[in-house]
Amino acid sequence: MDVRDDARDARDAQDARDAQEDARDAVRDETAVSRFVERFAAQLTEAGMQRMAARVFAQLLASDGAAMTSAELGEALRISPAAVSGAVSYLTQVNMVSREREPGSRRDRYVLHNELWYETFTRRDQVLTLWEKTLREGAASLGPDSPAGARIAETAAFFEFLQHEMLGLLDRWRAHRATLDLG
CATH class of the missing domain: 1.10.287 (Helix Hairpins)
Incomplete structure (x- = not known):
């Protein structure tokens, strides 16, 4: 019973996040957001950060929840799962993001630290x-x-x-x- 409740709670939480995201998308200019992500990532790269890590970091920074799955990052940045994996490994190693698993889900979410x-x-x-x-x-x-x-x-x-x-x-x-x- 507990496992099913956890799975239902995880689905409900995801549904709520999806609904909030849909509402934000109605007013959010995704082209402008994408330009910001690429511009900031380029600046981070010039400062010495790995290119893909910079893009993933900037995308997480620009996401309202400061957390995304590998699939969401890949779709948003139009990059391969391998590129996401490499970038996230670097960002995790330098403690800029952490990996969290939602209850009842097998998907990891990559989360920016609060401070x-x-x-x-x-x-x-x-x-x-x-x-x-x-x-x-x-x-x-x-x-x-x-x-x-x-x-x-x-x-x-x-x-x-x-x-x-x-x-x-x-x-x-x-x-x-x-x-x-x-x-």
Whole structure:
């Protein structure tokens, strides 16, 4: 009985999402949305993200529910299941999306994290900490008076500065975000 109830609940939830999507489609300009997705994906690619991962990420960002199935992503972006799979693997690995399964369904949905940018920069802070430590060790091994040692020590100091600034920036963002009327 529980399994059938879960399956019915999952179908009802999907039906409700489909109805909401149909209503939004009546006012949403899909051509403009597609242009946005491709433009933002191109900018992410220029910044170093893999092309398909950038397209999938931008499409998820532009979806009202911030979650889509592999089939939905493939259809929206006109890409193969293999391309979706590769992109989602990368995005999952770098913690930009997570994979969730709906109760009673065998389909996975790929979901953006709620505080995506905050989490991304927090993880970047962890990377900066690691880089700073390695750079300080490198500067010490080269000697602080050597040109290479001084250059590497300055780079480590920059990353230390960046980390301190980032913490304050993220705190100010959270306070500012609380004042926004984002619906």
